Amino acid sequence: MNRKIKEPVSFLLPLIFFIAAFLLFPVLGTFWNSLWQDVPFMARRFVAFDNYVGLMKDGQFWQASFFTIAFACISVSLEMAFGMITALILNEKSRLRGALRGIALIPWAIPSVIGARIWQLIFRYDYGVANITLKAIGIGPVNWLGTSAGAFAALVLADVWRTTPFVAIILLAGLQTVPDDVLKQAQIDGANIFQRFHRITLPMIKPIIMVAILFRTIDAMRVFDLIYVITGGGPGGTTASLSVYGYKFFLTGDFGYGSAVSVILFIIALTTAIIYMEIGKLRSQ
Amino acid sequence: MARLLLENVTKIYGRDVFAAKDISFEVDPEEFTVLVGPSGCGKTTTLRLIAGLEELTSGEIYIDGRRVNDVSPKDRDVAMVFQNYALYPHMNVYDNMAFGLQMRKYTKSEIRESVIDAAKTLDITELLDRKPRQLSGGQRQRVALGRSIVRNPKLFLFDEPLSNLDAKMRVQMRAELARLHKKIHATIIYVTHDQVEAMTLGQKIVVLKDGEIQQIADPITLYKKPANRFVAGFIGSPPMNFIRGTIKKDPTHISCFCTDLVLTLKKEFERYVGRSVVIGIRPTDFSLVEGTQIPIIVDVIEPMGNELYIYGRCGSTMLVARVPEEAEPRVGQMHVLRVNPEKLYIFDEETEKAI
Numbered sequence: 001m002n003r004k005i006k007e008p009v010s011f012l013l014p015l016i017f018f019i020a021a022f023l024l025f026p027v028l029g030t031f032w033n034s035l036w037q038d039v040p041f042m043a044r045r046f047v048a049f050d051n052y053v054g055l056m057k058d059g060q061f062w063q064a065s066f067f068t069i070a071f072a073c074i075s076v077s078l079e080m081a082f083g084m085i086t087a088l089i090l091n092e093k094s095r096l097r098g099a100l101r102g103i104a105l106i107p108w109a110i111p112s113v114i115g116a117r118i119w120q121l122i123f124r125y126d127y128g129v130a131n132i133t134l135k136a137i138g139i140g141p142v143n144w145l146g147t148s149a150g151a152f153a154a155l156v157l158a159d160v161w162r163t164t165p166f167v168a169i170i171l172l173a174g175l176q177t178v179p180d181d182v183l184k185q186a187q188i189d190g191a192n193i194f195q196r197f198h199r200i201t202l203p204m205i206k207p208i209i210m211v212a213i214l215f216r217t218i219d220a221m222r223v224f225d226l227i228y229v230i231t232g233g234g235p236g237g238t239t240a241s242l243s244v245y246g247y248k249f250f251l252t253g254d255f256g257y258g259s260a261v262s263v264i265l266f267i268i269a270l271t272t273a274i275i276y277m278e279i280g281k282l283r284s285q
Numbered sequence: 286m287a288r289l290l291l292e293n294v295t296k297i298y299g300r301d302v303f304a305a306k307d308i309s310f311e312v313d314p315e316e317f318t319v320l321v322g323p324s325g326c327g328k329t330t331t332l333r334l335i336a337g338l339e340e341l342t343s344g345e346i347y348i349d350g351r352r353v354n355d356v357s358p359k360d361r362d363v364a365m366v367f368q369n370y371a372l373y374p375h376m377n378v379y380d381n382m383a384f385g386l387q388m389r390k391y392t393k394s395e396i397r398e399s400v401i402d403a404a405k406t407l408d409i410t411e412l413l414d415r416k417p418r419q420l421s422g423g424q425r426q427r428v429a430l431g432r433s434i435v436r437n438p439k440l441f442l443f444d445e446p447l448s449n450l451d452a453k454m455r456v457q458m459r460a461e462l463a464r465l466h467k468k469i470h471a472t473i474i475y476v477t478h479d480q481v482e483a484m485t486l487g488q489k490i491v492v493l494k495d496g497e498i499q500q501i502a503d504p505i506t507l508y509k510k511p512a513n514r515f516v517a518g519f520i521g522s523p524p525m526n527f528i529r530g531t532i533k534k535d536p537t538h539i540s541c542f543c544t545d546l547v548l549t550l551k552k553e554f555e556r557y558v559g560r561s562v563v564i565g566i567r568p569t570d571f572s573l574v575e576g577t578q579i580p581i582i583v584d585v586i587e588p589m590g591n592e593l594y595i596y597g598r599c600g601s602t603m604l605v606a607r608v609p610e611e612a613e614p615r616v617g618q619m620h621v622l623r624v625n626p627e628k629l630y631i632f633d634e635e636t637e638k639a640i
Contacts, residue, residue, distance in 0.1 A: 181371035184338050190359035190388035199384070203375040 034259035051260035064245035072220035075159045083167025091175045108165040116229035119158035148238035151231045167212050174208030214276045218269045287349040287439035294344035304330040306496040319475045319487030327496035328476045332442050337361050364433035368445040370425045372417040379413040382432045403435040423454045443475040480520050492516050514637040517565050525565045526604050532557045545600025549577045551626045565630035571606045576625040583614045
């Protein structure tokens with residue numbers, strides 16, 4: 001190899017090493033594991049795609065996939081909506097702006113397991129704040145965590161509460177890139193506040209919105225801690241996300257099957273990311 | 286085209302920051318009025334007040350006799366060109382120009398016609414499909430102008446529109462602006478900190494400092510009869526020389542006794558004997574042949590081609606003067622300047638008003 005090739009390669013090597021060690025190796029390792037039957041007290045046996053065939057016939061798997069996608073779609077939509085509203089409020093000039101920005105970040109700053117535990121207490125049937133409030137205004141009590149619809153709603157609520165600040169901060173950064181003069185110009189051009197938002201602000205921060213959606217969607221699809229703490233996947237496995245579902249097999253020692261679930265989740269998340277990035281590319285062209 | 290009237294316009298930020306203090310002036314239809322002053326003088330604030338982008342603290346603004354204090358920017362029928370153009374980055378040039386008309390519910394064919402018309406006026410027809418980021422500074426400037434003329438508004442408000450262009454482009458666009466003004470018979474209010482722009486473009490110039498009007502006049506009056514020391518120093522390049530002194534009577538003349546020199550004044554200043562004053566001399570007003578002699582030691586020579594600017598000192602008094610090449614000044618050597626008493630500007634030392 002001559003110097004011309006050696007030099008750039010030597011610069012790239014550390015990066016390649018890190019990507020290999022921390023990304024490629026685990027991903028490929030998991031995929032490799034998923035091709036084996038690997039349960040306690042039995043010899044490890046190569047089964048090729050048997051685990052995947054099993055998954056296709058597994059009702060619980062389909063249930064978990066459906067739940068994961070529904071959870072991601074609904075909670076990310078709500079987070080984007082509330083995040084945008086919060087960002088717009090935080091972007092307004094006000095004496096309280098600094099304080100408000102700090103306060104808005106609190107849910108994001110609380111460790112997720114603690115946040116989840118708080119929500120679990122809020123949704124308690126007997127003494128949870130949610131039901132006490134509902135009773136006070138004459139509705140309920142609602143069996144939040146005992147019904148699949150209630151548990152789903154509770155999880156979405158908790159996730160929206162926790163990650164709206166994250167979305168708001170990203171969108172706020174976007175809003176701050178929109179020059180004041182451009183909005184003033186639109187005002188002189190006769191655009192009212194809604195037209196200014198829809199025709200000027202929104203298209204200008206679209207790339208940042210795409211990033212926020214991408215981050216949030218991938219994150220929401222991998223949701224684990226929230227569900228693990230609040231519902232444990234219940235009632236009756238109806239709120240098990242793919243992560244929670246896959247985790248259970250690792251817990252019982254069925255590593256091959258659990259790995260297969262993980263690989264499927266990885267493929268779904270990767271596909272989503274690629275789709276978003278392609279949409280972003282098309283838009284910017 | 287409209288008449289604009291400002292009456293005692295005041296804008297206070299917070300509790301006591303006067304951005305504009307008691308501003309009153311009138312702009313006649315089709316007049317090119319320039320608001321000029323150093324940064325922070327309140328010129329942009331005044332412009333924004335006229336546009337309706339800022340709220341008045343007190344005073345009145347009339348456009349064509351209609352009080353517009355509480356009228357929203359879009360209903361004032363004004364167009365504004367911002368310093369950084371404020372083009373919509375996600376729209377192509379056509380949509381940038383069409384946006385204002387779309388918001389005002391013009392039909393598609395009307396919009397098309399107006400945009401093409403304006404594009405022709407500014408020679409940007411071939412740019413209509415481009416995005417702002419694909420344009421050069423000068424082209425963006427043209428698009429911003431095009432966007433303002435497309436709607437045929439009553440008033441044009443320009444906020445330092447040329448300051449982001451390079452020197453050559455600026456001169457070119459300046460001429461183009463003057464031409465555009467004549468072509469579309471626009472009433473223009475133009476904000477700049479550049480006195481050359483003000484002098485070359487303005488029919489009427491409003492000089493501002495610290496939120497207050499210093500003088501309103503046409504360019505020649507402003508140059509020849511500045512109302513106070515500030516205007517005298519601000520208009521003209523290089524700026525006027527100022528020398529402090531006291532008016533006294535000697536046996537033959539009325540003279541101003543300064544620290545390092547004595548300047549002969551016109552006879553009519555006899556009634557100011559005893560007054561402390563500041564004498565102003567424009568660098569271009571020094572003469573070769575007649576007037577009071579001022580010997581200076583030359584520090585710096587700036588050749589400008591057919592003439593030279595020399596920077597020197599007479600004792601501790603710093604002076605700058607324009608001299609012809611033939612005068613052949615030398616750095617470090619003495620050079621004698623002469624100044625005619627007729628050419629002196631005299632300001633009261635305390636009030637800084639012209640005497």
